[in-house]
Amino acid sequence: MMSGTDLPPSARTSMTQANSPDRTPTDWTSPVMRKRIARRYAQERRFRLMGLGAVALSAGFLLFLLVSMVSGGLSGFIRTEIKLPIDFPHSPLLIDPAILKSANAERALANANLPAVTSAAAKAAFGAQGGDAILSDSAWVAVKDALIEDPGLLQRQAVIAVPAASDIDLAAKREGSAAAEQIVAQLKGKRALATRLNFGFLTASDGTDPTQVGIWGALKGSLLTMAVTLLLSFPVGVLSAIYLEEYAPRNRWTDLIEVSINNLAAVPSIIFGLLGLAVFLNMWDLPRSAALVGGLTLALMTMPVIVIAGRNAVKAVPPSIRDAALGVGASPVQVVFHHVLPLAMPGILTGTIIGMARALGETAPLLMIGMRAFISAAPSGFTAPATVLPVQVFLWSDEVSKGFVEKTSAAIIVLLVFLLAMNGLAIYLRNKFEIRW
Amino acid sequence: MNAASIWLVIIGLAVIAWLSARARATLMEKSAGRLATHSRAQYHGWYVGLWTLLPAALFLIVWQNVSPALVTNSVLTAPEAATLPTEGFSRAAILSEARNIAAGRQQSGFNTQSQALVEPYRAAQTRFDIIGALLTVILAFACGAFAFTRIRAGFTARTRVERLVMGALLVASLIAIVTTVGIVASLLFESIRFFSMVNPIDFLFGTKWSPQSAALGYGNKNAFGAVPLFWGTVFIGAIIAMLVAIPLGLMCAIYLTQYAKPSVRAWMKPILEVLAGVPTVVYGYFAALTVAPALRDFAVMVGISGASSESALAAGLVMGVMIIPFVSSMADDSINAVPQAMRDGSLAMGATTSETIKKVLIPAALPGVVGGVLLAVSRAIGETMIVVMAAGLAANLTLNPFASVTTVTTQIVQLLTGDQEFDSAKTLAAFALGLVLFIVTLLLNIVALRVVKKYREAYE
Numbered sequence: 001m002m003s004g005t006d007l008p009p010s011a012r013t014s015m016t017q018a019n020s021p022d023r024t025p026t027d028w029t030s031p032v033m034r035k036r037i038a039r040r041y042a043q044e045r046r047f048r049l050m051g052l053g054a055v056a057l058s059a060g061f062l063l064f065l066l067v068s069m070v071s072g073g074l075s076g077f078i079r080t081e082i083k084l085p086i087d088f089p090h091s092p093l094l095i096d097p098a099i100l101k102s103a104n105a106e107r108a109l110a111n112a113n114l115p116a117v118t119s120a121a122a123k124a125a126f127g128a129q130g131g132d133a134i135l136s137d138s139a140w141v142a143v144k145d146a147l148i149e150d151p152g153l154l155q156r157q158a159v160i161a162v163p164a165a166s167d168i169d170l171a172a173k174r175e176g177s178a179a180a181e182q183i184v185a186q187l188k189g190k191r192a193l194a195t196r197l198n199f200g201f202l203t204a205s206d207g208t209d210p211t212q213v214g215i216w217g218a219l220k221g222s223l224l225t226m227a228v229t230l231l232l233s234f235p236v237g238v239l240s241a242i243y244l245e246e247y248a249p250r251n252r253w254t255d256l257i258e259v260s261i262n263n264l265a266a267v268p269s270i271i272f273g274l275l276g277l278a279v280f281l282n283m284w285d286l287p288r289s290a291a292l293v294g295g296l297t298l299a300l301m302t303m304p305v306i307v308i309a310g311r312n313a314v315k316a317v318p319p320s321i322r323d324a325a326l327g328v329g330a331s332p333v334q335v336v337f338h339h340v341l342p343l344a345m346p347g348i349l350t351g352t353i354i355g356m357a358r359a360l361g362e363t364a365p366l367l368m369i370g371m372r373a374f375i376s377a378a379p380s381g382f383t384a385p386a387t388v389l390p391v392q393v394f395l396w397s398d399e400v401s402k403g404f405v406e407k408t409s410a411a412i413i414v415l416l417v418f419l420l421a422m423n424g425l426a427i428y429l430r431n432k433f434e435i436r437w
Numbered sequence: 438m439n440a441a442s443i444w445l446v447i448i449g450l451a452v453i454a455w456l457s458a459r460a461r462a463t464l465m466e467k468s469a470g471r472l473a474t475h476s477r478a479q480y481h482g483w484y485v486g487l488w489t490l491l492p493a494a495l496f497l498i499v500w501q502n503v504s505p506a507l508v509t510n511s512v513l514t515a516p517e518a519a520t521l522p523t524e525g526f527s528r529a530a531i532l533s534e535a536r537n538i539a540a541g542r543q544q545s546g547f548n549t550q551s552q553a554l555v556e557p558y559r560a561a562q563t564r565f566d567i568i569g570a571l572l573t574v575i576l577a578f579a580c581g582a583f584a585f586t587r588i589r590a591g592f593t594a595r596t597r598v599e600r601l602v603m604g605a606l607l608v609a610s611l612i613a614i615v616t617t618v619g620i621v622a623s624l625l626f627e628s629i630r631f632f633s634m635v636n637p638i639d640f641l642f643g644t645k646w647s648p649q650s651a652a653l654g655y656g657n658k659n660a661f662g663a664v665p666l667f668w669g670t671v672f673i674g675a676i677i678a679m680l681v682a683i684p685l686g687l688m689c690a691i692y693l694t695q696y697a698k699p700s701v702r703a704w705m706k707p708i709l710e711v712l713a714g715v716p717t718v719v720y721g722y723f724a725a726l727t728v729a730p731a732l733r734d735f736a737v738m739v740g741i742s743g744a745s746s747e748s749a750l751a752a753g754l755v756m757g758v759m760i761i762p763f764v765s766s767m768a769d770d771s772i773n774a775v776p777q778a779m780r781d782g783s784l785a786m787g788a789t790t791s792e793t794i795k796k797v798l799i800p801a802a803l804p805g806v807v808g809g810v811l812l813a814v815s816r817a818i819g820e821t822m823i824v825v826m827a828a829g830l831a832a833n834l835t836l837n838p839f840a841s842v843t844t845v846t847t848q849i850v851q852l853l854t855g856d857q858e859f860d861s862a863k864t865l866a867a868f869a870l871g872l873v874l875f876i877v878t879l880l881l882n883i884v885a886l887r888v889v890k891k892y893r894e895a896y897e
Binding site for chain 1: 607822
């Protein structure tokens with residue numbers, strides 16, 4: 001690999017000089033040599049700075065990405081509310097006050113013409129022309145909740161904070177359209193604006209109005225999908241890691257298994273989506289968009305990761321453990337399941353968590369099996385139509401309505417929190433339980 | 438009785454069998470003496486439990502696949518079925534509707550005839566469900582009892598259970614092969630159907646990509662020329678992304694292995710790993726929302742024509758950043774694998790650290806670095822979400838990085854997420870593209886691994 005010609009010129013010249021007996025010694029203090037050394041040192045400093053710059057640039061990019069997501073998304077957890085004065089005794093509300101104390105108050109209120117009540121109140125308070133347009137479509141739900149909490153409100157005039165419409169929300173938080181900004185300024189003048197934590201974002205599902213959407217549906221879909229993935233890929237991955245590392249004879253079949261596992265680990269994720277579409281959906285007729293199919297597809301993708309991590313963990317257990325167990329009469333299966341596997345478990349779990357984190361962030365294969373459908377309710381089971389967090393991010397990023405921008409970033413924050421928690425757990429496990437032999 | 442409860446019943450039976458067999462074996466161990474028994478009590482338990490569970494479970498799986506056909510057959514013999522249309526699509530439609538109503542998946546039928554068939558369906562379904570459940574439970578009992586009678590002091594329960602465990606291990610590791618075969622088979626099968634509609638030469642060398650026109654009925658000729666897609670993929674994944682990832686990744690690896698203090702290294706490596714762990718959809722959103730508009734504004738300001746809000750440059754730059762940790766860790770490995778003696782020799786000759794790196798370490802580690810770059814390229818061209826969100830859909834054959842190009846993965850997503858029948862050339866084209874992608878990434882991986890392996894051997 002190496003030859004004299006690859007060495008730095010300075011080194012080469014000094015080498016030839018050292019070989020000849022009657023050389024004149026290099027005058028290292030001469031201006032020429034000083035200049036040359038200074039140049040080489042400057043080059044050294046430049047190179048070092050370039051390295052530092054590359055590292056700083058990469059870390060800076062990560063920082064920029066995280067900061068821009070967090071700064072754009074945090075406002076998605078907050079909602080703007082408008083303090084709406086409602087005069088209940090004079091409103092077109094169709095309800096018997098007695099029913100509010102009974103158990104089916106919820107259903108009675110849902111049929112009590114509340115949307116008309118809120119809209120009339122908004123028109124009375126904020127102008128007949130479009131006074132009700134500044135409220136979210138779900139404003140009446142807030143009124144309903146207030147009434148259930150305090151049925152006494154029906155007898156008097158009350159001020160209830162209801163969610164604002166999406167463009168008002170945007171204008172209040174950062175910048176909206178000129179018209180919306182003007183309305184916000186007026187509302188601020190009347191002290192009718194308030195902000196509150198938007199718990200609905202964590203409990204609601206997808207929708208068409210950005211003020212009402214939430215990520216619970218996607219989160220539940222993700223959890224169901226991950227459950228299927230874990231249940232399938234973990235046992236299969238661990239068992240095949242044990243087989244390949246402990247029992248497999250060295251022959252052509254074993255080589256074939258190893259080659260396919262290494263290849264599967266490098267196959268683009270979208271190819272797994274094509275496999276899922278062709279086999280699980282078209283051949284086996286499993287339901288589209290279901291957590292079951294998503295989990296199956298991701299399990300195939302995650303399994304090679306677990307096998308590779310598992311093999312390394314099993315390989316790291318020293319042979320003396322096996323010899324000792326065999327020596328006291330354990331069978332080969334007992335050696336592995338009683339001694340090697342428990343010792344390798346921390347390493348296997350670390351690899352599994354990293355594989356699961358990758359599966360949690362995966363989008364492309366799930367788009368292939370139909371998980372991009374609009375689903376407005378949280379999935380009820382493994383075969384119900386579902387969506388997952390990254391796909392929800394993708395769907396919201398495609399929305400035209402501007403209110404979805406901050407929701408997309410907010411969903412990304414939730415996704416990143418989960419991923420960081422999983423990676424943190426993996427690092428903790430590695431540091432806490434890993435045994436260095 | 439539905440399927441889930443039958444499963445619960447046989448699992449419960451297996452647990453009971455496990456417990457009772459273990460109890461019996463424990464008694465036997467006490468009476469015959471610990472040394473006279475071949476296997477410990479729990480192995481007898483496992484043996485009987487597995488005998489109870491496995492044959493019944495196997496039967497149940499077969500039954501659940503066979504019984505729908507049996508049910509349909511028995512319904513067809515019912516008098517209500519005599520009025521059905523004899524053959525074809527409407528017959529199948531009526532039958533499936535009746536089946537859905539009987540199973541409670543559907544409220545009312547579209548066909549009046551299906552309404553009449555609901556009752557026979559429900560009756561047959563119940564009948565066959567009961568038959569299946571009875572057979573399963575009887576099988577579980579019979580097999581469990583057979584195994585239970587074999588509990589003896591000299592019975593080799595452990596050996597048999599362990600043989601089954603070894604079988605399970607082998608089956609688990611064969612799943613990798615099955616998956617690979619499944620991928621190749623499904624891609625090949627659908628691609629062959631596609632190539633029966635579209636000439637492979639036109640597909641691989643045609644320069645006009647407009648599957649929309651084929652779907653609208655203008656014919657498949659000149660609609661599936663994939664060269665613009667290949668070019669877009671190479672342009673983004675192998676050129677722009679690598680122009681970002683190779684210098685930055687390599688310099689990161691050099692700095693972290695050669696210059697950084699251990700404490701800095703301990704902090705920076707996990708940070709780079711986080712960069713690799715960010716989901717691609719987040720990168721895609723970042724590219725589409727922040728990078729692409731900025732680049733378009735820049736292009737408009739400088740006066741470059743053809744600037745689009747979805748540009749190859751935006752997707753490529755962000756993808757390059759995503760690949761940095763990958764290149765960096767591969768380069769890290771190869772630089773660390775260079776024997777210390779070479780580095781010491783160069784430093785002893787008076788070379789500065791940077792001269793040693795540039796003239797000794799990098800040339801020596803080059804094969805490993807090249808292998809790593811090839812793996813990075815294979816990952817970049819298979820990357821989907823960034824290009825779907827930031828690169829656009831226009832199949833342009835252009836050198837302008839500010840213009841919109843499309844890639845293989847983008848088109849796969851685009852072709853398969855619309856609403857069209859599965860047999861059209863348009864959807865099948867996605868599988869042909871997938872096949873090309875699979876083959877190219879496979880070749881890149883094989884070459885890369887071979888290069889890396891050969892080079893490692895050189896120093897061992």
